[in-house]
Amino acid sequence: MSRIGKSPVSVPDKVEITTGKDNLVTVKGPKGSLSQQLSPDFKIEIEGNTATVVRPGEDKQSKALHGLYRSLLSNMVKGVTEGYKIDLELVGVGYKATATGNILELSLGYSHGIFLILPQEVAVKAVTDKGKNPIVTLEGTDKQLLGHMASKIRSLRKVEPYKGKGVRFVGEKVRRKAGKTAAK
Secondary structure, three states: OOHHHHOOEEOOOOOEEEEOHHHEEEEEEOOEEEEEEOOOOOEEEEEOOEEEEEOOOOOHHHHHHHHHHHHHHHHHHHHHHOOEEEEEEEEOOOOEEEEEOOEEEEEOOOOOOEEEEOOOOOEEEEEOOOOOOOEEEEEEOOHHHHHHHHHHHHHOOOOOOOOOOEEEEOOOOOOOOOOOOOOO
């Protein structure tokens, strides 16, 4: 049995989990609500303050999806109670970021500025302190959507290994390469 799949998900008092038509699981909490479509064979049993995902059988496909669905349910519960936050750092001379509403404007060394329209579920904030690299903060309840948007921003200017310039996560270690040495 899947070690992750069989562990129960603790459900806080403010969170409500409902299973609807076509096995659509909806989690409602103080920060909003999230929905996820599960396979029709799987069931979610709620007992008191815990929810467990029950798989239909012992076949390979069911075992593979068991841990996945449990993790998705856990991420939804955490998202509607605490929320998720990702910080991105822009390292490079002249790199800038400004956020107005859900539009993020990035200046990443190209000849033009880059405008990204983020979904309504993602809140964006850009902070530029003097003498420090600009930091873009993404906040939201959906972990999948937040990670997707962060990877999209990061793909606009990947971190290069020689000078370390580019968009990276705060605290990320970049493996540096040695450059050419001058001949004497």
